[in-house]
Structures are given as C-alpha cells and as structure tokens.
Amino acid sequence: MAYGADMCEGEKNMRCVWSLTTLARRISNDPFAAAPCRLVTPRPKYHMPLQRQISFSKHLKAELKEQSEKADERDRLARIRAEDAARNKIIHLKVRPSEVKAAKTALSKHVASFERAASIKKSKESFFGVIDAFISRDRSRRGHMEFLKTAMVYMEEFGVEKDVEAYNRLLDIFPRGRYDNRTLFDAIWAKKHPQAELALEILTQMEDYWLLPNEDTYDILFEIFGHASQPLQKCRRLIYWYHKLEEMFPNPYPKKLPESDTEISKLALTRMTKDEQIIVVYKDNTNNESQEYLVGAQTKAQKKLLERYNSPKPLYVEGPFFIWVRRLQRYFFTLRTDAEWDKENEEGNIVAICMSHANASEDVLRMWITQLQRDNPTLANISIIFNLSQTPQ
C-alpha cells in the first residue's frame, strides 16, 4: 500500500477495511453488504415516506428527462453499431428471423465419414458400417444428434430410406438412460428434449415413406425414452393406424407397379369401372423401341349400347384426358355418342375407351377404330369425328 504512506494510522485501517468490504461485496454481488462501513448509509428507496402528489409536473419532467437520456443512449448505441458495421462490413438483410430458411444440415464432421463410405460403396452394409464406426469410436455417444441429422440426409443416397432396419439402427444410437421419463409429470407434460424431437423426426420420416415400425423399433424407443414418452406414443400410433388407413383403399394397385406401359394401362383400365371389361392390347411397345402403344377396353354394356345405336348422328373420338396411376400421369381417349342421342345423359354415353400416350396421332386412333369395327360390326355404318385437343384435359 504505497499510497497510504502519508496517511494517518486510523485512516489507513479504515481504507483497508473499506477495500476488503468492497471486495466482499463484489464477490457476493450484494449492494447492501458494504452499507454498514459507509459513513452515510443511503436509505433504500422503498423506505421513503410517501409524498402526496399534488401535481404530476415533477414526475413528468423526470420522465421526459429519462426519455431524452434514453434517446441519447439509443443514438449513441446506433452510432456505435453503425461504426462497427462499417468496420466489419456486416450486411443487415431486412429479413425476419422466422423467414430465414434453416439450412438442412450444417456441414458436420460426420459428413466426411459418410462421403468416404459412399465413395467406396453405396449400400446398406456401408451405411451400417459408418454407424458402427461412430458407436465404437465414442462410447459415450457424444455428438450423436449431429451424427443422426447427417445420417438422415445420407439415407436416400445409400438407398436405405425405405428400410425399417436402418431406422432401427439410427434410433439405437441414442444413449440409454438419459432421456427417459422418471416421474408421472414427465409423462404428462412432455419434456422438450431435443433428442426426443429428433426421434420424432426420424419416425415422421418413416411415416412419410409409409413404413410400419416393427417390434425392434418399439423396444428401442421403450429403452431410450421410456413408457408414455412422445416417441413411443408416436410409434404406437403408427402401428395402430397403419393397417386401418391402408385398407381404406378399396381397389389398390399392386405394391410395385409394372414397368411396361401396356401393363400400367391395363391396371388403370380395370380400375376405371367395376364392370367386367374386355381389354385388348392393340399395340405393344415393350419389345420394340417405338413410343407408341395402344390398349383398348370395352364393357359388355357398352357393346350392347353400340349394337342398338340407330341414329344419323356421328360418334366422337375425344381426348387426350389424363389419369393418375399412383405417381404416373397417363392418357386416355374415349369414343362417345352424341349428347342428343340419350336424353337422360346430357354428355353422351361412353362406348369405348383406349389408353395411349399424350400426343397420340390420328393414325393410331384410326387403327383403334378399325380394330373395334371387327368386334362391333355396326360401327362400320356410323361416321366418326376426331375431336382431339392439343392439351390434355
């Protein structure tokens, strides 16, 4: 204490005590700790006797002063920020944070391991190999969230996005005994573990790919998140609703659609009506490379209708109209009667349907009509108008 050389002894002691109490106050961060050592103890604000307020002018003035001070402070801060921005060249975009699209995944250190595995072989085994390497490298599963998020992105590349086992392996990475519900309240008000939300995301992806969780999924989620946790609830719901919603479909397509155009057309034609149909493949493009194919269909009722067709009015070939076969857009053409022939049906009756590609030429459709004439002799006497549009309807 060099500065205390010319002080008297008492004053020196006083200062020593003062500095000690200041230190203590700073440590404890208590404003009143140092109070007894001060010569004049400031009274706390709430001990002030209440003053009857006759006019508000005093308070208003004080408020105005405060506001001006605040405004000054704001200006000062703005100036500082502007200077900072100029120095750091930060560009402030006028975009609200909620509007900013979150990046799918930040480039994590696990990207490299996935890339390396993908460069060797893109298969289920190599995907599992990366997971095994991660588990064996870090027994405490540190950074497993980052790893899982990266793995979810790479699932499609490895071709395991429709494999339940892969999802089970992913869920298996979560460490046991950390995120389970321990009390009743945990189960009622679900804990906002980011890990639980990630597990829900994984299960949602399973749902999107229309996968049914199996017993392993259930057991893994039970071990990690426990009974009545959100991920396990989600798993239960998936299992409960899967078949109920699947079997709402009264006339489903086969699980894997056939590849040839004619087979797909046959499926679409059989689904158009529940009546029995005579489906004929007029032109097949499976063996040769040409694009053109033609599949026609006619029910017995339509055939009978054509037999008793006795009208000078022509028939119309119209199209192309589109139909969706799961995710594939296919096109069909119709042969219909005139609208005035049948009073009940204002649109005319459909006599035959054929499926072809969108820009089928008139020649192909003429071939269809000539083939139909073989089955329906009355068709030879009826004039036919081709009413084809450029865009599918």
Next chain:
Amino acid sequence: MASAGKGIFRNVRGFFQKPAVKKVVDTFFPDPMDKFKFEDVLWDFKNKAALEEWTLITDDQFGGKSTAEFVQSPGGRAIFKGNISTELPPATDVKYTGMCSIRAQPKWDWMGDVVTNDISDFDGIQMRLRGDGRTYAFNIQTHSIREDDIHQTFIHTRGGPLWEIVRIPFTKFVLTNAGYLQDHQMDFPRIRTVGFTLADHNMGPFHLEIDYIKMVMFMYKPKHFQYHYNRDF
C-alpha cells in the same frame, strides 16, 4: 272381409277396419315411418346457385404455387380443378406444400346460430363423382366445441370418363385436429360443413367433378373390416 277372432273381438276389429275410423286413427296416431327419409340431399350441383356457397383455398396463402378453381363444368355440374405444385417457397421454414381445398360455407339462421344437418337417421354419405385417379380427402366439420376438429376420410377416385357413386359410411371417418390424427376418436351427431382436400405430394394437374352429395340410409355391412383378424398388430 275375413276377420279373425270371435265374439266381441270380431266386432272391435271390424270397427277399426272401417275406412273412416282408420282415417281418424291415422290422423291422431300417425305412423312415424311415413315421414322417414332414406336420403337427404346436402348439395346438388345441377343448380348453379349451390356453387357460389362454396369456398376455395390453395396453398398460395402461405407461399405455395398451387392453383385451383371451383367452377361449373361443361356437363352442368361442379368441377374442382387446377394444378398442384410441391415447390417450396424460398426463404421459409415451410416443409411441405401442395394443397388445394374446397369447402361449403356454413349457414346461419336468423337467430345467428349455425344451421346443422342432423345425421342420426342416416348411415353415411353418398356422392356421384368423376375423378382422375388421385386420392382426395373428404372433410366433415361438425358442430364441435373445438373449431379445428374435422372428421376426414379418403376418397380413392377411380379415374376415367365414367361417373362413380361413392358411399362412405360415417364409421369410416377419423377425427383429426389441425391435421393431426387424434387418439380419442369421437362420433358426431351433426354436420356443419363438408369439403374436399387434395394434398397428395403429387405434382401435376387434377380435376374432380361432383354431381351431388347426400346423406343416405343403407344397411351398412362392415365387410371391409376383415383386417381386424389374422394380423400381428
């Protein structure tokens, strides 16, 4: 007139079989089944006025690029057509897009109460459609406490030029709230509005032609519930 019974009973029965007496009895004690309706038409789109009571919503409300319209078809019915686009809007948190929906506007009576249709006499909904092979969701908004509750079911349209009649029993509806399937399924006594939604993650054009929507009484035999048996889960 061959009347069974003997003695006084014969005379009593004969008395009640007289046409005048029969008429009097029928006016005072009418048969409840006389007024029973086996169907009740909710919407018939042959008249154009029904079209204007429907409303349309697409995902451009939150940045999507789908377009749709609900207009009168060339055949004189209503057609719901447009184009679904699953393109995500730039710089947002939106995960999925591609939704088009139509719904009947609720009606209010002079008291300010919502007009509802009582479904207790009916088994299900019947409608005449002509679709494009896509799967549409059919929504029923009920007179429920929670306004977001809708009962949904799927309509797997056949596609093609032929009309189809779709019958959906009320047992096939599932309760969803804000798009989430609920654990506690409930049945509903009244219908407020009906609507169709298309959101099948499938990019491209669509059209759904609707002739009528009505509630019908049919003896429902649950042959589709075979899947309750011989399943693991």
